Amino acid sequence: MADLHIQINRDEGGIAGQIASELRESIRGGRLTPGTRLPATRDLATDLQVSRGVVVEAYEQLVAEGFLVSKVGVGTQVTPKATARTATRPKASPRPEPGHSNAAPVCGPYYGHRPTSPDLSHFPRERWLASVRHVLTTVPSDALDYGDPGGVPELREELAGYLRRVRAADVRPENLVIVGGVAQGLSLVLHVLGRRRPLRLAVEDPTSHRQVPLLRRAGAHLVPVPVDEEGLDVRRLSGDAVVVTPAHQYPTGVVLSPPRRAALMEWAYAGDRTILEDDYDAEFRFDRDPVGCLQGLAPDRVILSGSVSKAMAPGLRLGWVAAPPDLAEAVRRARGELDLGSPVIEQYALAHFLRTGGYDKHLRRMRRKYRRRRDALVTALAEELPEVRVKGIDAGLHVYLELPDGWDELRTTRAAQELGLSTEPVGPMRESPGPAAVVVGFARLPAHKAAEAVRGLKVRMSGQNVD
Known part of the structure; x- marks a missing residue:
């Protein structure tokens, strides 16, 4: 059962028609391929926060038009004989669309649980094991030899389809390079771009404290650019390229607004510049459907980087880079020069996991869990510590908390960590001064424990403003 990228405007009315139109264009444009099984009407209605009848009406319209076929016991699918055409896009006038790598810990660098770490106790062990077993019993022996450093074709094919369908990406298998996570992907891209000339790279301020050394090691000269309530301040951009987290900025949690998106596109085209998009946790949007990449x-x-680190587990070290053809080929060659490519068994297993619907099913399950946990934490904060301001959108695996006047970031961080909360100060992530704030991860905080943890923090921080 496929996860879908569908955008609706609740102010315009005609929701069923909007859903039908989005699905129709996805089929025509090839994002939904023949035979793709769509979510059950009840599931899609829950995801879109509309009534089931609205989704039923949309499905029935497309069945009548021949785009979908519905069978008892099978569900609703894209008509097997449906033909896809490649949509053309204007290169110079993109249309606006609505709208970690984390900070250093208090006691210096460490490896392990971070505010953006997923709940690994829910890793889909059985289904992943089934995919690995399938690979080991079906792939030919030659598949285990040195392969294409850009990744096995089966995985690139499945990922291209997934990214088109869920992230509204414009990508084909030949434009994808499989890498060992977003960090390696960014390093390889910067290595390739830096061959032409020393690279001045704009970065969000604040930004991931762990990402900064990686970018500098890749040879980039960093140019901080402020982030506000609308995301990156494009008016203050300078440099040859920029790294952005537009779907859910880290650490502030804001989304790049539609006007800023349009302005960023204009900036890139006007100066032959490159945008490096870090799509690190875009699968987890709880208040509405995610914006397209x-x-x-x-x-x-735009060069798109993503991974399964937040969706499944960082330890899998599986990610991807989607780039224009010439750059994708240069990154593929650079990967070959670096370490000859990623482990193939894991790549084949992920391809099978995607193809059989295991990835979509896991994301649906975790999206529901993380939403409950975030809601519980935010509710507890509102009741027990209303002076602490929760900023950013309802998404991701972390919340950004602005602290009251007089509260100290480091003391707050230590108090929260002693209570078992994954917390880091925002100060080390800034180049320019900003309000005292911390990042708190909620992915591993059970919903029934949130109130207890916040009450404990309230007790520990009592009297903070007079210390």
């Missing part, structure tokens, strides 16, 4: 608006200007 920037890469889908300008595939010749």
